[in-house]
Amino acid sequence: MTSRRQFIMTLVPAAAALGVATSVRAADAAKVDEKDPAATGLGYKHDATKVDAKKYPTYKAGSNCANCQFYQGKDAWGVCPLLGGKQVNGKGWCSAWAKKA
Template sequence: MTSRRQFMFTVVPAVAALSAVSTAVRAADRVDEKDPAAVGLGYKHDATKVDAKKYANYKAGAVCGNCQFYQGKPSDAWAGCPLLAGKQVNGKGWCSGYVKKA
């Protein structure tokens, strides 16, 4: 029979390890600005670095976090985007597929 103490010494490190692996996997799923799809959409991790002359539809304050395609909460730092194959985009980023959330 396993005691509560033995159980805790086994479970807590296992949960910590799974959390670390989960974080690493999520980081690996982040879109790279050099990814061909990201380049095609003019995606930038930081919306303030968007070339407004090249992308006339860019408006200050338009960020992934308030786009209808952003699959997280507006306050999430990173979340999935179907325009970039479900890869994670920065909530403060922007691309030419931006559509303001209604």
């Protein structure tokens, strides 16, 4: 289980990268690797159906990057500021998921 401290320790560098990420176009951004330290800290998976619901009890079926407020894109892959402005799969999921308003 990811602790709040681990989450914050992962979020701080991601937030710092946010300023840099805004200048990177989505088409130019690299795709995030699930083994990337920030992705691992947030429990990111390219396929939301492969998320361990026991390890991440906040996961709900149907939640994915494409319907997250942080997802910036309309294609299959979009930029996520929480992962350093890298592209994430619209069908992916991480523990920072928050429903789009």
